[in-house]
Structures are given as structure tokens and as C-alpha cells.
Amino acid sequence: MLSLSMIVRNEAERLERCLHSVAGFVDEMVVVDTGSDDGTAAIAASCGASVHHLEWPGDFAPARNHALDLVRGDWVLVLDADEWLRPEARAPLRALMEPPQALLINLLRQEVGAAQSPFSSVSRLFRRHAAIRWSRRYHAMVDDSVAALLEREPHWQVLACAEPALVHEGYRPDLLAASGKAARLRQAMEAELAARPGDPYSCAKLGALEVSQGDHARGIALLEEGLARVGAGSPAERYELLLHLAIARSPGEPAAAAALYRQALEVPVEERLTLGARLNLGALLLRQGALEEAAALTADVTRLCPELPLAWFNLGLIERQRGRLPEAIAAYRQALALAPQQADAQRNLAAALLLAGDIPGARDGFRRAIALLERQGQPQQALALAQQAGALVRLDA
Incomplete structure (x- = not known):
């Protein structure tokens, strides 16, 4: 028997999608509402879930443990309302749960809107065992x-599902900004680090946040502290620490950043978790003129994650520098097929078409790029591009 275990609060917009994704896969759905004032509880009940109520304890771990105490299944799948199960993962997951020694199955999660690291690994499917409990304030x-x-x-075994199992949209920038989630995440990270000074996981998360928000000094200090403490048995944490330390070092210390990216790629983690290091090292090597290795790394990203627009755009830049115009044009077109509003890709496609001798295609491409910039509120950039492109082709033809 497989049980779904969830804690929710004001998730009326997303919960139904989540619950529908597991219909027919789980045998029971247990939803613990921690204080919703919208239709969350009613939606859960209408989808067939057993709904329970809990006053928010101020910490995710006790809330998740309360929900865990309510399930009856031999196995437990844990989801958040902003996640859903991919149908392609059902059969592989059922097979992985069959061995009697299987204890936990790590799941690949696709991160919607993540420009550089579109996959993460989460431990959300496990055998119900009295010793398995939730801990930590943050994540x-x-x-x-x-x-x-x-x-x-x-004798127990920890397994991994190679098929991406979950899709997650909670870290989309627009959703974070609208919900105030970013501020709550920072507060939780700071509390976790205060409770566990030097903890590699907390250092990785908070260090990465500090780097992304411009406090490189504190971010680097946290990442280096976590790297000094991380154990050999925590490859995912080691990879994340190296990745974000490389990102922090990249602006002023490209050689040090490249070395850190290479170290990250040596860590034994699932290939799709290494996309950020491959993509960033490829971009760094492009700037340094090491085009062959840059192309190989970036092509690997497009193979592992063909739905990532940035990878195709970067591959277009690299192939153009290599003088491979047909390949560059194909890469730019794939980037635009995935992200039609990407003005930079449209501009680069037009330039590549011009170099290839396709004047009508270049003219159309520049017009599209100018229109995109205007619609996106960048009139000065649109005017500059119109002047530059107009010196090369007649845009009014």
C-alpha cells in the first residue's frame, strides 16, 4: 500500500493538479492543513483525500511528522502542492519499491524556470518505518x-529513480516574488544555520543565496566553511558547494572558477544534477576561447536536458565562434522554439543568417528581435539594434 503525505496552507490554486497527478498511483491521500483560509481543504476532500487540521507549529519538520503519523501505507510518497508526479515515472517507481530491502528512493525533480540547474534530487519516497522521521527547519x-x-x-538499500519523477514550479522567480517565499526561505536558512553552525547543507543553501543577492564575501565564506566540513558520504552537498563557489569566483577569478567547476564534475552524482557546472564551465571556456571543450560540455547539456533554452543559446554562440554557421543557426532556432520571447537569441539568429548569406531570413530575424525588445519595454535597445541592423540590411524592404 502506498500513501501520499502532504502538508498544505492556502494552496487552492495548485493542489488539485498535484492530487490528480497521483490518482490511481497511491492508495490513500493524507493532507494536513496548517491554517488555510481559502478553499484548500475543500479541494483536497473533493479529490478523495483524508483531510486533517494542525495549527502551524512554526517548523516544517514537526508538521511533516504529524502527517507521516496519519498514513497507513507500507510506502510513503511526500509531495508539496507546487509539485506533481510525472506519469512516465509511475512504472519505474513501482519496480523500485518491490525489493524487500528497499528503504528509500531518491527522486529526480524537474525545476520549472531554473535557468542553470533544471534538476534536483529529493528523498521523498520511502518505506514507512518507525525510525524514519523528518528533521531540520529549512527543507x-x-x-x-x-x-x-x-x-x-x-541491510537496507537506498535507491534512485533514473526517470525524472517530479515537476516543481515553486522556485519560479515570479512565484517567489508574489508569495514572499524568498524572505521566509532566508529566515528559515538563518535559523537552521544558527542551530547547526557549519552544517554543509545549510552553508550550501545560504551561501548560494548570498552570492545570488550580491553578498559575495559572506557567500564565499559560508561555501568554503561547508566545503571544509562536508563528508565523503554527501556527494550532492559537495557538488552544490563546489558549483556555487565556482559561480562566486567566476567574475574575478576565472581560472579558480574553472578548477572548481571541474572538481564539481568529478563528484559522483547523477549526470542531470551536473548541468549547472557543465553549462557554466562551457560558457567560461567560450570566453577564454577554448571552443572545442566548451562545445562538448554544452552539447552534453542539450543531450541531458533538451528542454533547456539557455543551453541551446550558448551552443549557438559557441558554434558561431567555431565557424559552424549551420549548427549555430539550428541551435538558435531550437532555443527560440523553447523560449520564443528570447530577444537575444532572435538577434543572434539574424546575425548568423546574415553571415550565411540568407538576407531575407536575416531581415526577418532582426525585425522580430526589434519587435521583441519594444514589447519587453526596452525601446533604447530596440532603437540601437534597428540602427545597427539597418546598416547591414534594408529593414524596410
Whole structure:
């Protein structure tokens, strides 16, 4: 028997999609509402879930543990309302749950809107066992309790599903800004780090946030502290620390950044988790003129994640520098097929078409790029491009 376990609050817009994605896959759905004032509870009940109520305890771990105590299944799948199960993962997951020694299955999660790291790994499917409990304030996880259980009972197995199982849109920039989630995440990270000074996981998350928000000094200090403390048994944390330390070093220390990206790529994690390091190292090598390796790395990203527009755009830049215009044009077109509003890709496609001798195609491409810039509120950039392109082709023809 497989149970779905969820905690929710004011998720009326997303919950139905999540619950429909597991219909027929799970045998029961347990939803714990922590104080919604919208239609969340009613939607959960209408989808067949058992709905329970809990006053928010101020921490995700006790809330998740309360929900875990209510399920009856032999296995437990844990989702958030902004996630859903991919139908392609159902059969692989069922097969992975069959072995009697299987304890936990790590799931690949697709991160909608993530420009550089479109996949993450989450431990959200596990056998119901009295020793498995949630811990940590930020990104509550069962990993600590699983590690302790494996020390006592080493016959258990931790497995991984190669097929991406979940889709997650909670980190889309527009959703974060609208919900105020970013501020709550920072508060939770700071609290977790205060409770666990030097914890590699907390250092990785908060260090990456500081770098992304411009506080490079604190970010680098946190990332280096986490890297000094991370154990050999935590490859995902090691990779993340190296990745974000490379990102922080890249603006002023490209050689050091390249070395860190290479170290990250040596960490034994699932290939699709390494897309950020491959993509960034490829872009760095492009700037340094190391085009062959840049092309190989970026082509790997397009193979592993063909739905990532940035990878195709970067591949177009690299192929154009290599003098491979047909390949550059094909890459730009694929980037635009995935992200039609990408004005920079449209401009570069037009330039590549012009170099290839396709004057009508270049003219049309420049017109499209100018129109995109105007619609996106960039009139000065649109005017500059019109002047530059007009010196090369007649835009009014």
C-alpha cells in the first residue's frame, strides 16, 4: 500500500493538479492543513483525500511528522502542492519499491524556470518505518534519520529513480516574488544555520543565496566553511558547494572558477544534477576561447536536458565562434522554439543568417528581435539594434 503525505496552507490554486497527478498511483491521500483560509481543504476532500487540521507549529519538520503519523501505507510518497508526479515515472517507481530491502528512493525533480540547474534530487519516497522521521527547519528531510537507521541496520538499500519523477514550479522567480517565499526561505536558512553552525547543507543553501543577492564575501565564506566540513558520504552537498563557489569566483577569478567547476564534475552524482557546472564551465571556456571543450560540455547539456533554452543559446554562440554557421543557426532556432520571447537569441539568429548569406531570413530575424525588445519595454535597445541592423540590411524592404 502506498500513501501520499502532504502538508498544505492556502494552496487552492495548485493542489488539485498535484492530487490528480497521483490518482490511481497511491492508495490513500493524507493532507494536513496548517491554517488555510481559502478553499484548500475543500479541494483536497473533493479529490478523495483524508483531510486533517494542525495549527502551524512554526517548523516544517514537526508538521511533516504529524502527517507521516496519519498514513497507513507500507510506502510513503511526500509531495508539496507546487509539485506533481510525472506519469512516465509511475512504472519505474513501482519496480523500485518491490525489493524487500528497499528503504528509500531518491527522486529526480524537474525545476520549472531554473535557468542553470533544471534538476534536483529529493528523498521523498520511502518505506514507512518507525525510525524514519523528518528533521531540520529549512527543507525538512528524512535523510538524517535514514543515515542513522542504515548504521544500525545496514541491510537496507537506498535507491534512485533514473526517470525524472517530479515537476516543481515553486522556485519560479515570479512565484517567489508574489508569495514572499524568498524572505521566509532566508529566515528559515538563518535559523537552521544558527542551530547547526557549519552544517554543509545549510552553508550550501545560504551561501548560494548570498552570492545570488550580491553578498559575495559572506557567500564565499559560508561555501568554503561547508566545503571544509562536508563528508565523503554527501556527494550532492559537495557538488552544490563546489558549483556555487565556482559561480562566486567566476567574475574575478576565472581560472579558480574553472578548477572548481571541474572538481564539481568529478563528484559522483547523477549526470542531470551536473548541468549547472557543465553549462557554466562551457560558457567560461567560450570566453577564454577554448571552443572545442566548451562545445562538448554544452552539447552534453542539450543531450541531458533538451528542454533547456539557455543551453541551446550558448551552443549557438559557441558554434558561431567555431565557424559552424549551420549548427549555430539550428541551435538558435531550437532555443527560440523553447523560449520564443528570447530577444537575444532572435538577434543572434539574424546575425548568423546574415553571415550565411540568407538576407531575407536575416531581415526577418532582426525585425522580430526589434519587435521583441519594444514589447519587453526596452525601446533604447530596440532603437540601437534597428540602427545597427539597418546598416547591414534594408529593414524596410
